[in-house]
Amino acid sequence: MPVHEDKIDFLRYEVSILTLKAALSTRAGGLPIYSNACRDHRRAPIRNALRNELQGVEDAYSYGHVSHNDHCDYIEDLADRISNQHAESLHEGRFRYGIAQKLVNLHLKYLWSLGLIEEPPHCPLDGIVRDLANLDYDWITSDSREEYEEAIALLNELANPRSLAVWELQEFRRREQENA
Numbered sequence: 001m002p003v004h005e006d007k008i009d010f011l012r013y014e015v016s017i018l019t020l021k022a023a024l025s026t027r028a029g030g031l032p033i034y035s036n037a038c039r040d041h042r043r044a045p046i047r048n049a050l051r052n053e054l055q056g057v058e059d060a061y062s063y064g065h066v067s068h069n070d071h072c073d074y075i076e077d078l079a080d081r082i083s084n085q086h087a088e089s090l091h092e093g094r095f096r097y098g099i100a101q102k103l104v105n106l107h108l109k110y111l112w113s114l115g116l117i118e119e120p121p122h123c124p125l126d127g128i129v130r131d132l133a134n135l136d137y138d139w140i141t142s143d144s145r146e147e148y149e150e151a152i153a154l155l156n157e158l159a160n161p162r163s164l165a166v167w168e169l170q171e172f173r174r175r176e177q178e179n180a
Contacts, residue, residue: 123168
């Protein structure tokens with residue numbers, strides 16, 4: 001394998017670690033990711049399944065534009081797959097839609113920023129975006145596609161004429177620079 005491909009593989013792996021850390025690091029004491037009975041050694045299979053899902057994200061989005069509906073379907077299907085495979089280890093047996101969208105959208109943002117995929121259809125909808133846009137959407141607690149789509153519709157109005165991905169990239173960066 002050429003060194004260039006080794007570098008890309010390294011970046012993909014490191015990005016998956018960053019994505020998992022951000023998506024699974026919730027601060028909602030009442031709604032954790034894992035069930036109370038799920039100890040650290042039982043979390044590895046979930047993280048491995050999520051790593052496989054992230055590879056699937058890259059594969060699915062590497063062919064070009066993905067529509068809003070297909071994107072929301074993808075997030076919903078991912079949440080359902082992880083829930084079905086690991087219900088006993090997840091809080092209330094569910095990998096919530098809000099967590100799934102953060103996982104997918106953040107990974108897409110990283111891949112897009114690295115030039116590995118085209119611009120994604122949405123941006124990561126997290127606390128930073130919620131606060132920037134003054135939304136009433138909590139990605140950590142939400143398990144509703146409808147709530148997510150309502151928040152995305154409001155974000156699209158705010159971002160116009162920019163796309164969501166461009167808007168979030170520029171606004172997020174500006175906020176970080178202001179605090180430096």
